[in-house]
Amino acid sequence: MLIVDDEVLERKALTKFISSSDEEVEVIGEAPNGRKAIELAKNHSPDIIFMDIKMPGIDGVQAVKEIKKFSSSIRFIMVSAFNTFEYAKEVMRLGVKEYILKPSSRQDILDSLKRAAGEILEERRIEEEHRHLKENLTHAVSLVQKEWITSLLVNQVQDISFDEWGQLLGLEVAHGYIGVFAIQPLNGKNPSENEVQKWYMWLRDALKTAARNEEIMAGSLNDLKMPVLFLCKAQLKRSQIKTSAQNIHITLPGLFKAQFPNARLHIGIGSPYNEARELHLSYHEAVSAMENGSIASSQKAARANPLDAEKKLLESIQQGDTVQVMADLGVYVENLHNEEEGIGFKKSFEELFVLISRMLHDFGITSQTPPAFVESETPIKIIEKSKLYLLTAVQQVQTFRMNHAGGILYKAKEFIEKHFSESITLEQVAEYVELSPFYFSKLFKERFGMTFIDYVTDIRINKAKKEMTDPGKSMKEICFSVGYKDPNYFSRVFKKMTGHSPSEFRKSVLPANTASEVNLS
Incomplete structure (x- = not known):
């Protein structure tokens, strides 16, 4: 609280009187006139000002007007020996509710102070409730967005269109594309939860700044990889989308490196699609683009040889890498669309299932029966059934590897002990035991501490x-x-x-x- 009165004895008496009361109020300053009151209000931002009306120079009413210009939240208790209605009307027009007369009793002052303080505390309580509600809403929206992203990656969203998303977000959406952002620690150590959270928050905020013409929905940062959905406004041309994607691809890694010198950011961005049900294809393209080190673009990922695509898919299943399997499946499907039609499409998947069953059998895994296709099965339905089967197969491989990790890691330790005097890398050892570097690193830390x-x-x-x-x-x-x-x-x-x-x-x-x-x- 700030006390303003041209009589020094009045100021000192009020300060002592209020400081000795039970009210939780601290007097932070005294002013002898309106000019000094304005200066102190700017410097100290008090919650309440006891303001005398009749003062030489700038009077109390004028001081209130000036203070209100830069702080509308300050509460004023006007004090005057003049029982004049015109003064009361003037300060009431300024939003002042408290007006007491000199000489005033101790109870009048405390009652007025209590009312002003009560209004402030109630206002702060409501603000805190609103802030808490806003945080909860933001958190809930974030969770929903992450669920959407997860569903998109495995192509399980068929019943929501860009128009519906646009209505939810309050904008007209014409296209969407997926970006994948992977973080690579350079110190060879598994990052702490705090580090991962810092990376995630920085990346999310940086994307919101960089993607000025798109609405972004960030997925979870799992295995240090974060998928992001970019929803493009209707007025954006494809050339503008491409420019925006290239800008993100070029600028963000450098900014990330400057902020986090011990980690690197890798980016892959897929093509824009005008149907929500096609966004999983953009995701597969983004993963492939990131692995190939290619620049983000709005062009479709390059086609692979059908046999190479099949081989890579089988290797990903053998590694137990769910994310990579989904990406490789996208490439495999794209090649089948190019190479096969009708019955040939179905036959290719049936042959793939035979190879997967044999591979699982070699692991000693009793796999579930592959899905059966009827003659009239559409390619989309075939892909959906196949995804569920592949995800189950990957989970079985992960379980097998976890159960047999002891033998695999013992083999890795033997290799390390034999080659420690060389320039040995984690990637070399992971390749030796036929595990992905990330999975090997995670398994090693869990087993040996x-x-x-x-x-x-x-x-x-x-x-x-x-x-x-x-x-x-x-x-x-x-x-x-x-x-x-x-x-x-x-x-x-x-x-x-x-x-x-x-x-x-x-x-x-x-x-x-x-x-x-x-x-x-």
């Missing part, structure tokens, strides 16, 4: 410790023998792992007379 990089580092440092007991070997020799090419980097890693520099550690494990003879540089 440490990342692949931490495990390799642990082996190298332990080996270096043993080598240091041999006084005939120089520190550089030991550094190179355990897989490090830079002695300075080796020294930093060693100290981080052991708490001692290599030289300090070697001195501690070698006899004093021997250590002095060894070149520790």
Whole structure:
């Protein structure tokens, strides 16, 4: 609260009086005139101002008018010795409700203060409720959008059109396309939940800024991949859509790198479609574009050889990678539309199911019976049945790999222990045990409680410790023998792992007379 009165004794008395009351009000300043009151109100933004009306220079009424120009939320309690109706009318027109006369009783002042404070607290309570409701609504809308995106990726949305989406969003939608945004950590460690949340929030906000002419719906950031639906306004031309997609593809990775130096952003963007039921095709194109490192465009993904598409699809199922299977299925279907018609389309899927059944049998998995097709089955229906079958097959492979992870990871550990002195990478080991790098990394951390990089580092440092007991070997020799090419980097890693520099550690494990003879540089 700010107290404004040209009489210093009145100000001091009011300040002491209010400060000693039970009201939770703090007096933050005093002003002898209207000009000073305006200045203090600007600097301190009080909730309530006790304002004397009759003051030299700028009076209370004029001060209220000026303060109202830059702060409409301040409550005023007007105080005056003049029982004049004209003054009361003037301040009431300014929205002032409280008006008390000098000399005023203690109870009059406290009652007036309590009413003003009560209005402020009630206003804040309502604002907080509105804020909370808005947050809940935003969260609910976000969840619904994520469900839409998930349904789109497996082509399970058939009963909603762009017109209906447009009505929900309050805009006219003519086209839509899918973008896939994948984040790659560069430190070899699994990111924390906090890091993932920061990445997600940054990416979502950056897309809203970059996609000025589209409405975006961001999916969940699963496996560090986030699908995003772009809904294009009716007035946008295809050339404008293409330009917007290219701008996102070119600018966002650099901005992401500047914000998060230890991670990289990869982007793939599919073609725009004018039917919502075709958006799953845009998704498959986006995944393929990202993997091929191609620039985002509004052109369809390049066709693959039918046999290559089939082979890649089978490999994705074998890896247990659901996202990749859906992407590869899209490419496979696109090639079938080009190569096969009618009965040939159905026959191709039946032959694919035979290959999948054999592969699952080799894993020792008893698979469910593949779907049967009738002669009149449409391609869309065939694809829908096939997706359900493929998703079940992938889940069975994932379960199998999880149950047999011990043997696979033991094989990986043997490989690491044999090749740790080389420039070994996670991708090399994952390929050796026939797992995708991401799945291998996740499995390794879950089973051993440490990342692949931490495990390799642990082996190298332990080996270096043993080598240091041999006084005939120089520190550089030991550094190179355990897989490090830079002695300075080796020294930093060693100290981080052991708490001692290599030289300090070697001195501690070698006899004093021997250590002095060894070149520790």
